[in-house]
Amino acid sequence: MRRMLVTGGAGFIGSNFVHDTLRRxxxxxxxxxxALTYAGNQRNLDPVSDRIAFVRGDICDAxxxxxxxxxxxxxxxxxxxxxxxxxxxxPSPFIRTNIxxxxxxxxxxxxxxxxxxxxxxxxxxxxLPLDSDExxxxxxxxxxxxxxxxxxxxxxxxxxxxxxxxxVAATLSNCANNYGPYQxxxxxxxxxxxxxxxxxxxxxxxxxxxxxxxxxVQDHNDAVHRILANGRIGETYLIGSGEELSxxxxxxxxxxxxxxxxxxxxxxxxxxxxxxxYSNNSTKLxxxxxxxxxHDFTTGLRSTIDWYRSNxxxxxxxxxxxxxxxxxxxx
Ligand code: NAD
Ligand code: DAU
Numbered sequence: 001m002r003r004m005l006v007t008g009g010a011g012f013i014g015s016n017f018v019h020d021t022l023r024r025x026x027x028x029x030x031x032x033x034x035a036l037t038y039a040g041n042q043r044n045l046d047p048v049s050d051r052i053a054f055v056r057g058d059i060c061d062a063x064x065x066x067x068x069x070x071x072x073x074x075x076x077x078x079x080x081x082x083x084x085x086x087x088x089x090x091p092s093p094f095i096r097t098n099i100x101x102x103x104x105x106x107x108x109x110x111x112x113x114x115x116x117x118x119x120x121x122x123x124x125x126x127x128l129p130l131d132s133d134e135x136x137x138x139x140x141x142x143x144x145x146x147x148x149x150x151x152x153x154x155x156x157x158x159x160x161x162x163x164x165x166x167x168v169a170a171t172l173s174n175c176a177n178n179y180g181p182y183q184x185x186x187x188x189x190x191x192x193x194x195x196x197x198x199x200x201x202x203x204x205x206x207x208x209x210x211x212x213x214x215x216x217v218q219d220h221n222d223a224v225h226r227i228l229a230n231g232r233i234g235e236t237y238l239i240g241s242g243e244e245l246s247x248x249x250x251x252x253x254x255x256x257x258x259x260x261x262x263x264x265x266x267x268x269x270x271x272x273x274x275x276x277x278y279s280n281n282s283t284k285l286x287x288x289x290x291x292x293x294x295h296d297f298t299t300g301l302r303s304t305i306d307w308y309r310s311n312x313x314x315x316x317x318x319x320x321x322x323x324x325x326x327x328x329x330x331x
Pocket of ligand 1: 009010011034038039040041058060078080083120121184
């Protein structure tokens with residue numbers, strides 16, 4: 001499976017995946033298919049640009065997708081509209097890319113009988129109570145809250161149906177929140193780091209009691225490699241580090257690591273329908289495929305802060321437009 005088509009490979013997790021794949025297998029033949037939406041940045045691939053083929057295009061373009069899938073061995077599907085707040089503001093690109101785009105890829109994969117791995121999210125399961133030790137498992141019923149998570153749930157269900165009805169050789173993974181280099185400044189951690197670097201204050205939604213489980217992007221991609229190598233066809237694997245923190249704790253930790261008082265943040269209006277808590281039980285991935293996350297949160301957060309400090313020319317072009325959008329949303 002040396003020839004790989006990576007959709008969304010100019011985004012946060014996809015670009016880290018391309019770097020990681022080439023570190024593991026310098027001879028891998030990678031084609032990235034990415035529409036370069038506001039979230040995609042071809043510069044993420046600069047360090048490997050002479051070792052990959054890059055195609056700017058849309059996963060909903062059936063003719064383009066047909067040719068690219070025909071000429072590969074495996075499709076790793078990261079491309080998506082990925083931000084919950086944007087989906088609340090305008091759901092339409094989420095329905096198109098996440099559902100129609102996944103359908104378009106599945107049809108091509110079915111035609112040419114190719115291996116497919118679908119990247120998804122724990123948000124398809126809805127949320128868990130704050131004061132509990134309940135966890136999501138591979139058999140938790142789908143109960144998405146936002147247009148984003150509903151569109152990802154729809155895409156997961158398409159993949160499962162194509163496995164069962166057409167025998168497509170697909171696997172799925174649902175990961176919790178990621179952090180690390182190349183993440184767009186719209187997301188919680190980079191937004192606060194870059195606010196502080198610009199002398200502004202972090203913005204906490206509501207009381208900040210909501211809990212997320214944080215997995216370093218390299219640990220996520222290590223899990224994807226293990227699933228590609230040894231995952232059972234038709235199976236879903238949950239990915240999660242076990243590191244659960246409230247949003248308030250995260251912002252306080254970022255402020256402390258950046259030498260600012262831990263109370264130096266603004267509370268802003270809450271996200272509508274805000275999911276309370278996510279927590280993935282990743283026992284199946286750990287026992288079947290030997291996955292163990294290597295990054296502890298504080299060390300990973302420190303190196304993420306260093307990355308944004310060292311790469312202002314990467315994030316500054318995104319920042320003013322992102323904050324202008326947040327201002328319109330009142331957050
Ligand atoms: P991202 O928004 O950083 O990147 C998405 C990429 O997809 C961008 O490069 C964008 O240009 C591309 N894209 C969007 N629409 C496209 C289209 N129609 N055709 C081709 N390319 C298109 O997203 P991310 O955070 O890297 O997430 C990648 C995947 O992982 C998504 O499927 C997301 O649902 C899933 N996921 C993300 C997280 C997280 O914490 N970020 C956690 C679990 C799962
Ligand atoms: O769980 C996996 C999901 O994690 C992925 O599927 C999504 O693609 C990814 O964006 C992420 O979704 P979240 O909505 O959890 O991530 P976000 O970074 O937008 O917000 C994390 C938490 O922080 C959430 O509870 C909202 C809160 N928040 C967010 C921002 C941007 C704030 O308090 N302040 C902020 O400025």
